[in-house]
Amino acid sequence: MKFGCAHLEELRQELHSGHWPAASSPELRAHVGCCPRCTQEVALTVHLRQARLEALDESRPEPASLIWWRAQARRREAVLARATRPIVAAQAFAVLVVLAAIAVLAARNWRAVVGHALAAPTSIASLVDLWGLAPMIAAATLLTTLGAVAVYLTTDRR
Amino acid sequence: MNWEQVIPSVTASRESPPAETAMGNDEFAAFYDRSAKPLWAYLARTSGDPALADDLVQESFIRFLTSSPALDGEVACRRYLFRIGSNLLRDHWRHHRTVSIEELPPELSAAPDLCAQSDSRLTLSPALAQMRPRDRQLLWLAHAENYSHREIAEITGLPTASIRLLLFRARRQMSRLITRGGER
Numbered sequence: 001m002k003f004g005c006a007h008l009e010e011l012r013q014e015l016h017s018g019h020w021p022a023a024s025s026p027e028l029r030a031h032v033g034c035c036p037r038c039t040q041e042v043a044l045t046v047h048l049r050q051a052r053l054e055a056l057d058e059s060r061p062e063p064a065s066l067i068w069w070r071a072q073a074r075r076r077e078a079v080l081a082r083a084t085r086p087i088v089a090a091q092a093f094a095v096l097v098v099l100a101a102i103a104v105l106a107a108r109n110w111r112a113v114v115g116h117a118l119a120a121p122t123s124i125a126s127l128v129d130l131w132g133l134a135p136m137i138a139a140a141t142l143l144t145t146l147g148a149v150a151v152y153l154t155t156d157r158r
Numbered sequence: 159m160n161w162e163q164v165i166p167s168v169t170a171s172r173e174s175p176p177a178e179t180a181m182g183n184d185e186f187a188a189f190y191d192r193s194a195k196p197l198w199a200y201l202a203r204t205s206g207d208p209a210l211a212d213d214l215v216q217e218s219f220i221r222f223l224t225s226s227p228a229l230d231g232e233v234a235c236r237r238y239l240f241r242i243g244s245n246l247l248r249d250h251w252r253h254h255r256t257v258s259i260e261e262l263p264p265e266l267s268a269a270p271d272l273c274a275q276s277d278s279r280l281t282l283s284p285a286l287a288q289m290r291p292r293d294r295q296l297l298w299l300a301h302a303e304n305y306s307h308r309e310i311a312e313i314t315g316l317p318t319a320s321i322r323l324l325l326f327r328a329r330r331q332m333s334r335l336i337t338r339g340g341e342r
Contacts (some may be wrong), residue, residue, distance in 0.1 A: 055199030069222035
């Protein structure tokens with residue numbers, strides 16, 4: 001397997017600097033004429049350089065200012081996401097605490113609530129008993145409201 | 159709730175460029191003018207899709223600006239940019255074809271519109287279009303951009319030791335395709 005040739009580096013430099021073939025030495029030109037590896041190198045490089053020049057002409061890049069602006073916008077988004085990450089985590093934690101508090105409250109007072117719901121408030125005495133549940137209902141309402149606010153703040157991306 | 163009122167640094171970044179940006183606006187504009195076209199040429203000829211190259215060039219520059227690596231000099235910056243572009247192209251092929259760029263059949267990524275646009279392409283371009291994207295990538299970087307094996311390895315993410323062999327195979331395959339094309 002033949003990877004290279006002793007003249008390859010010299011030839012590459014000539015090709016890259018634009019000296020090939022006019023400004024190249026007669027020895028190198030003679031060598032390239034009889035070396036398949038160097039002939040291949042010249043053919044590939046000349047062709048691909050030509051293809052590159054044609055592609056450069058075809059290229060119509062966007063204005064640099066537009067790319068700059070988009071990069072700034074993306075960077076701001078990243079900064080914002082990084083900065084709000086602990087806040088979002090705290091809000092999620094708050095939602096969990098509120099939900100847990102509601103669950104504990106409901107579990108503790110489940111029997112009283114069911115009892116009052118089943119018993120028809122036919123007398124004034126039973127209506128007065130209902131006042132006993134007022135703090136619990138107020139606490140549940142407050143927790144639900146706080147939970148809703150916490151959910152809103154967690155999901156609000158703006 | 160508007161968090162930008164709570165976090166002053168976020169609001170401040172709106173008015174002035176972020177402090178971590180490696181390049182200033184003017185410096186970037188100059189770099190962009192010199193690098194956008196070569197990057198487009200590389201991506202368009204390697205992928206065979208000029209529209210895709212447009213998108214990838216934009217994305218490459220945006221990622222270049224947002225990543226802010228500590229690079230020394232324009233040559234290193236351009237190499238890094240080509241690396242981003244190569245990674246994006248590889249990701250594109252992975253997502254859209256569900257095979258790696260190495261295994262991609264040439265006909266799926268061949269660029270028919272690249273051929274026969276000028277006399278210089280009549281013999282070599284059909285051969286180039288029949289090659290695998292990875293081989294086109296290597297040949298372009300080595301011959302059109304004149305990158306060394308080490309630089310090609312850095313751009314493509316391939317081991318430096320394998321570049322020499324892969325380029326040898328790509329050149330040999332191209333020579334075969336040219337010979338086959340010439341016999342027809």
